[in-house]
Amino acid sequence: MNAIEIRNLCKNFGEKQALVGLNMTVPMGSIYGFIGENGSGKSTTEKIICGLIHKTSGEVKIYDREHTDADVRANMGVLIEAPGCFPNLTVWNNLMIQATNLSIKDKANAVRKVLTMVRMEGAAGNKFKNCSLGMKQRIGIAMALLGSSKLLVLDEPINGLDADGMRIMREILTDIAKSGATVLISSHILGELEKIATHYGIIRGGKMICEMTADELESSCPRFVALKTSDMKKAKETLKEKFKRVEEDEQKEYLRVYDAENPEQVVKYLYDNSIIVNEIWVDKIGLEEYYINLMNGKGEA
Ligand SMILES: Nc1ncnc2c1ncn2[C@@H]1O[C@H](COP(=O)(O)OP(=O)(O)OP(=O)(O)O)[C@@H](O)[C@H]1O
Ligand SMILES: [Mg+2]
Numbered sequence: 001m002n003a004i005e006i007r008n009l010c011k012n013f014g015e016k017q018a019l020v021g022l023n024m025t026v027p028m029g030s031i032y033g034f035i036g037e038n039g040s041g042k043s044t045t046e047k048i049i050c051g052l053i054h055k056t057s058g059e060v061k062i063y064d065r066e067h068t069d070a071d072v073r074a075n076m077g078v079l080i081e082a083p084g085c086f087p088n089l090t091v092w093n094n095l096m097i098q099a100t101n102l103s104i105k106d107k108a109n110a111v112r113k114v115l116t117m118v119r120m121e122g123a124a125g126n127k128f129k130n131c132s133l134g135m136k137q138r139i140g141i142a143m144a145l146l147g148s149s150k151l152l153v154l155d156e157p158i159n160g161l162d163a164d165g166m167r168i169m170r171e172i173l174t175d176i177a178k179s180g181a182t183v184l185i186s187s188h189i190l191g192e193l194e195k196i197a198t199h200y201g202i203i204r205g206g207k208m209i210c211e212m213t214a215d216e217l218e219s220s221c222p223r224f225v226a227l228k229t230s231d232m233k234k235a236k237e238t239l240k241e242k243f244k245r246v247e248e249d250e251q252k253e254y255l256r257v258y259d260a261e262n263p264e265q266v267v268k269y270l271y272d273n274s275i276i277v278n279e280i281w282v283d284k285i286g287l288e289e290y291y292i293n294l295m296n297g298k299g300e301a
Helices: 042-050 070-074 091-101 107-117 133-145 163-178 190-196 214-220 232-242 263-272 287-295
Strands: 002-013 016-027 031-035 057-062 076-079 151-155 182-186 199-204 207-213 223-229 246-248 255-257 277-284
Touching (some): 016 042, 016 182, 031 042, 031 163, 042 057, 042 076, 042 151, 070 076, 076 133, 091 133, 133 151, 163 182, 190 287, 199 287, 207 214, 232 255, 232 263, 263 277
Parallel strands (some): 016 207, 031 182, 031 199, 151 182
Antiparallel strands (some): 199 207, 223 255, 246 255
């Protein structure tokens, strides 16, 4: 069974067609990275899943049930835009109010538990308005986690976080997935997403253009031998006489040889042509470059 299954989803805002036959499959227990340029339809999809807006047509199933069923909704935690908190109340009281709204029996225990999950035990007494952006995002996740969420839907939860905030968020989301929940997360910060996502969906113009597992991404990201020499121009010309695909990296700091057998082959060939290699390593393209190439119509590589 999948956590989310969407077939042929359409959403119009008046004349504007935001989603045009979107398909999406989010496996249970996955951390699903939802990627796409501004305005491609990520938030719209997530809002429909959570029942914040209505679909125009199509099918949305959560754990094989209609997404509008009340008990399906009760098992879903949502963080879309900023968490709905009272600024002058403490973190603790905000969560207690949410627990009351959800009719949770042992409220204090439930709040303590989610505060621990988001590493905020020490900040329960802080007023919400005095919390940093990173803390507010974590409070939002705590709010979403209340009520034994099996599915968390998070819209750009790592936007604007510093390196430490990102690391904490990474740990929190990985913990949540380990506990058996499914996490759907949209983000533009692909380098971060790549560290935690088990699955990806790439949306463009309201349509899913590609879904894949992290392993599939890994195997479709080409490997290359990277190198630096003191005369990059000459090295490139020389390498091109033997290898089919030799390119400079984006910043033009090093050369990439895609079809070399190993670094030794490249070093030897350049040495035989009187070029000394200063640095050499093996690397592969990451999610960000894969995505940019896909968007530019360059296929996978
Ligand atoms: N309430 C609305 N009324 C009219 N158009 C809307 C509304 N909400 C979204 N849209 C339009 O639908 C399209 C998809 O928007 P959406 O917010 O889902 O994109 P997104 O992928 O989340 O973008 P971003 O990365 O900027 O958050 C956009 O063209 C947007 O302008
Ligand atoms: Mg959005």
